[in-house]
Amino acid sequence: MASPILLLVAALCALLVAAGETREEAAVGVSAFRSRATDPNMEVKFDFSPFLIQYKSGRVQRFMGTTFVPPSLDARTGVASKDVVVDQGTGLRARIYRPSRRAVVGGGGGRLPVLLYFHGGAFVVESAFDPVYHSYLNALTARAGVVAVSVNYRLAPEHPLPAAYDDAWAALAWVLENARPGVGGEPWLFKHGDASRLFLAGDSAGGNIAHNLAMRAGQQGGGAARTAIRGVALLDPYFLGRYVSPGAGRAWGFICAGRYGTGHPYVNPAALPAAAWRALPPPRVLMTVSGQDRLGPFQRAYVDALRGSGWRGEARLYVTPGEGHCYFLNNLASPKAAMHMATLAAFINGS
Numbered sequence: 181m182a183s184p185i186l187l188l189v190a191a192l193c194a195l196l197v198a199a200g201e202t203r204e205e206a207a208v209g210v211s212a213f214r215s216r217a218t219d220p221n222m223e224v225k226f227d228f229s230p231f232l233i234q235y236k237s238g239r240v241q242r243f244m245g246t247t248f249v250p251p252s253l254d255a256r257t258g259v260a261s262k263d264v265v266v267d268q269g270t271g272l273r274a275r276i277y278r279p280s281r282r283a284v285v286g287g288g289g290g291r292l293p294v295l296l297y298f299h300g301g302a303f304v305v306e307s308a309f310d311p312v313y314h315s316y317l318n319a320l321t322a323r324a325g326v327v328a329v330s331v332n333y334r335l336a337p338e339h340p341l342p343a344a345y346d347d348a349w350a351a352l353a354w355v356l357e358n359a360r361p362g363v364g365g366e367p368w369l370f371k372h373g374d375a376s377r378l379f380l381a382g383d384s385a386g387g388n389i390a391h392n393l394a395m396r397a398g399q400q401g402g403g404a405a406r407t408a409i410r411g412v413a414l415l416d417p418y419f420l421g422r423y424v425s426p427g428a429g430r431a432w433g434f435i436c437a438g439r440y441g442t443g444h445p446y447v448n449p450a451a452l453p454a455a456a457w458r459a460l461p462p463p464r465v466l467m468t469v470s471g472q473d474r475l476g477p478f479q480r481a482y483v484d485a486l487r488g489s490g491w492r493g494e495a496r497l498y499v500t501p502g503e504g505h506c507y508f509l510n511n512l513a514s515p516k517a518a519m520h521m522a523t524l525a526a527f528i529n530g531s
Contacts, residue, residue, distance in 0.1 A: 226337070226434050231305045234337055234434075245306035249314045251275060257322035258282065261314070264366060266354045270334065272347050274354075275308045277321040277328040278368045291374035293410075293528055295320075295328040296355055296393075300384030300506055301335075302418065303344055303435045308332035312509055319512050324525035327373040329355055333389065340437035341446065344385075348393040356404055378408040379528050380462075383506050387417025391482075392446060398459040406461040413466040413524055416506045419478040420447045450481040457489030464494045466527045468508075468520065471501040498523050 220237035227233050232242045251261040258280025266272040279292065297320075299306050299313045306313065308330040321328045333347035358365030359375035369375070382390040394412045397405040420428060422443035429442050436446070445452045465486060469479045486495045500507070500516055508520040 228302075228304060228431060228434060231302055240337065242305050245301050245310050247311055248307070248309045249311045250309075254318040257318050259318045259321045261318070262368075263309070266331070267347075267350050270347065270350070272334070272350055273308070273332045274351060275314070275317070275330045275332070276366065276368050277317050277326075277330070278372060279321055279325055279327075283322070283325060291377075292372055293324070293326045293377040293379060294355060294359065294369065294373040294375055295324065295326040295379045295381060295528065296351060296390075297328055297330045298333065298348060298380075298382030298386030298389040299330065300382065300386045300416075300418070300509075302431070303336050303341065303385045303388075305335065315512065316509055320521060320524065323521055324528045326379070326528060327368055329369075336435045337437070341435055341439065344389055345392050345396070345446075348389050349396060352393060352397065352405060356408060375408055377410050379411045379413065380409060381413035381415065381524070382417070383415040383509065385418045387414040388419060388447065390414060391417060391449060394460055394462060395445075395449075395452075395456070398461040399456075409462045411462045411464040411466065411527060412460075413468075413527055414479070414482070415468045415508070415520075415524070416470050416473055416475065417467075417479060417482075418447070419449060419475060419482055421450065421478050421481070422448060448478070450478070450485045452485065452489075454489040457486055457491050460486070460491055460493070462493060464496070464527070466496050466498065466524065468498045468500070468523070470503040470505055470507055471499060472503060473505040475505065496527070 221235055221239055223236040225234045225236045230243055232240055234240050251263050253260045259277050261275055261277045263273055263275050266274050297317060299308055299310070309332060313330060317328050317330050329351065331348065331351045333344040336343070355369065355378065356375055357363070359369040359373050361370045380390040380394055382388070390412055391414055394409060397409055420432060420442050424442050432442050432447055440446050442448060443451055445456070467479055467483050469476050473479070480497070483495050483497050500520060503516060508517040511517055512521070
């Protein structure tokens with residue numbers, strides 16, 4: 181039986197001849213068709229729709245999260261933002277958010293908690309400079325009264341894991357260094373930020389990064405990182421388990437270039453031994469779960485494992501019924517999204 185490609189070629193020839201093409205012109209058409217069919221810039225290596233497609237040439241076509249919005253003074257909240265370079269070698273950048281001057285002065289001029297935030301996007305799309313995250317961080321900075329640092333970590337597949345984890349570690353070190361007064365650091369951090377009240381947060385893949393950063397700080401960060409982190413907020417985080425669908429397994433393998441299985445603690449924290457959980461540095465963890473999120477069972481398993489490990493902190497589970505994965509990023513004025521943000525702000529401010 182002829183192959184589908186040969187049948188298509190034959191059909192193309194017939195159409196070209198029927199249209200009045202000469203045999204030579206038909207041969208040129210067939211040659212062009214074959215060229216496209218074997219062009220590595222067109223042949224798909226991995227289809228990660230709706231996020232991206234990677235072609236055999238290495239070219240990556242992203243379908244979302246590529247819009248850049250510049251830093252600004254937000255008219256609605258009064259929050260100011262600016263972009264900084266965290267690591268020249270890797271090109272790691274971040275966007276810093278500072279509440280309105282009135283909010284800072286109204287707080288007695290005291291230093292504000294520092295929030296280190298990681299965006300979502302399955303480790304492969306989105307950025308700290310995307311309009312959705314810019315709007316969300318403006319609103320969160322104003323609502324929680326923090327100095328926020330939104331990290332633009334490197335994305336897979338060009339930079340498979342653990343690149344994002346390494347960028348998070350570099351960002352943590354940068355924040356702790358630049359928040360120290362008198363060392364020529366970042367003015368918004370050392371003038372207004374209190375790095376002894378540092379919170380890690382992120383949604384989806386960013387929640388995964390925040391968790392793994394906290395674990396690394398607990399295991400090898402030394403006293404400064406351990407004592408500075410006061411809480412971790414995991415917002416519908418990207419966690420899996422050892423047994424997941426084949427599609428989910430392939431996606432995770434793509435994200436980490438096959439280095440870690442779906443049972444690895446990077447994506448399956450419930451597999452961690454109790455001793456590892458007890459090394460988690462923050463005294464408080466907030467886990468948010470959206471009721472219709474397919475990752476919900478893995479997120480709940482995280483809280484169960486943490487509570488059952490002998491860890492001495494407080495783990496809070498906040499569930500929003502009837503909503504899908506990371507619903508709170510869109511339509512910030514909706515009652516459920518507003519309540520979600522109020523819960524996160526209260527967590528940061530200790531209530």
